[in-house]
Amino acid sequence: xxxxxxxxxxxxxxxxxxxxxxxxxxxxxxxxxxxxxxxxxxxxxxxxxxxxxxxxxxxxxxxxxxxxxxxxxxxxxxxxxxxxxxxxxxxxxxxxxxxxxxxxxxxxxxxxxxxxxxxxxxxxxxxxxxxxxxxxxxxxxxxxxxxxxxxxxxxxxxxxxxxxxxxxxxxxxxxxxxxxxxxxxxxxxxxxxxxxxxxxxxxxxxxxxxxxxxxxxxxxxxxxxxxxxxxxxxxxxxxxxxxxxxxxxxxxxxxxxxxxxxxxxxxxxxxxxxxxxxxxxxxx
Numbered sequence: 001x002x003x004x005x006x007x008x009x010x011x012x013x014x015x016x017x018x019x020x021x022x023x024x025x026x027x028x029x030x031x032x033x034x035x036x037x038x039x040x041x042x043x044x045x046x047x048x049x050x051x052x053x054x055x056x057x058x059x060x061x062x063x064x065x066x067x068x069x070x071x072x073x074x075x076x077x078x079x080x081x082x083x084x085x086x087x088x089x090x091x092x093x094x095x096x097x098x099x100x101x102x103x104x105x106x107x108x109x110x111x112x113x114x115x116x117x118x119x120x121x122x123x124x125x126x127x128x129x130x131x132x133x134x135x136x137x138x139x140x141x142x143x144x145x146x147x148x149x150x151x152x153x154x155x156x157x158x159x160x161x162x163x164x165x166x167x168x169x170x171x172x173x174x175x176x177x178x179x180x181x182x183x184x185x186x187x188x189x190x191x192x193x194x195x196x197x198x199x200x201x202x203x204x205x206x207x208x209x210x211x212x213x214x215x216x217x218x219x220x221x222x223x224x225x226x227x228x229x230x231x232x233x234x235x236x237x238x239x240x241x242x243x244x245x246x247x248x249x250x251x252x253x254x255x256x257x258x259x260x261x262x263x264x265x266x267x268x269x270x271x272x273x274x275x276x277x278x279x280x281x282x283x284x
Contacts, residue, residue: 018047020124020170026052026103028096028169030127030136032192033063033084035278036071038185039128039194052103054123055080056096058087058132067277074281087136096140100167120162124170130194137161137171188278193269203239206261209268210235212278220273239264 021027027048032039036057055075060068072082081103085092101108104121111119127133141163161169189195190205213220214235221238222229225245229238236257242248243255246263250256267273 017044017124017126021047021049021051024051024122024124024170025107026054026100026121026123028054028056028100028123028125030056030058030125030131030133032131032194033057033060033068033071034192034276035185035188036068036075037279037281037284038182038188039131039192041126041128044126052107053080054096054099054103055082056136057082057084058127058136060084061086061089061091062271062275064275064277067280070281071277085136085139087132087139090139093136093139097164097167118165120164120166120168122168122170128189128194130192133171137169140169191265191268191278202261202265203258206239206257206264207235209264210238213273213276214238217274217276220276224267224273 027044029040029044057063057068057071068084072084075082081099083092083096083099085096087093100121100123107121111117125133125137141161161171163169186195187205187208190200191209210221214229221242225242227241227245229241233241239257239260240255242264243257243260246260248256248259248263268276
């Protein structure tokens with residue numbers, strides 16, 4: 001199964017971002033803490049043009065905390081200022097303002113020496129679809145400034161948002177890169193919902209997710225569905241067990257594996273399978 005999704009509005013958004021970056025002082029890039037590498041758009045690195053960089057590891061409440069610690073160190077070692085946030089309940093969001101000031105310390109001092117005082121830092125907020133940018137901005141500002149949703153491609157157009165006297169934010173539509181060189185990254189993006197569900201086979205995706213869970217988080221499925229997984233069970237066997245637990249049964253008492261697969265993927269995305277990270281720095 002091949003994972004690709006690059007609608008026309010993303011190509012247009014990338015061109016717009018090339019122009020927007022000339023206007024800003026710092027790039028705030030959101031990644032999903034469950035896939036901090038695969039959810040990081042490499043195009044943003046090429047567009048950054050020496051700007052200060054803040055990495056916001058969003059949805060950290062859904063990720064394995066010990067692996068998140070490894071990713072924080074990985075990105076700090078690369079020169080990023082790193083924050084962990086859960087935008088939905090605003091955990092960690094208040095600290096972002098101070099992190100922006102640290103990231104732009106040289107720019108602020110340069111302005112001060114020129115006699116320019118209280119000029120707000122201009123920040124561009126970037127990230128792939130469905131990583132939580134709009135929810136982050138609304139949490140950061142304390143008001144509903146952007147349209148939010150749990151489907152990729154919700155944020156439209158470009159808008160400047162005055163946060164306070166110190167910071168102005170530029171929101172941008174989510175951008176994926178034109179071709180995934182690594183199909184494992186595409187798979188992980190599909191797991192978290194950054195690629196539209198209609199573009200791949202949900203049964204095949206759920207089988208891949210089960211394979212990962214059995215290898216890396218073997219107790220997650222048993223714990224979530226309150227059932228035992230017999231030793232030696234295949235991924236398809238496990239999906240059949242999930243179908244019974246979730247009542248996904250077709251006429252003739254046959255398990256509805258497509259429906260069960262969707263339940264499994266939804267349960268993962270909602271955190272009902274526990275705190276899970278799909279990749280580690282050691283794999284790079």
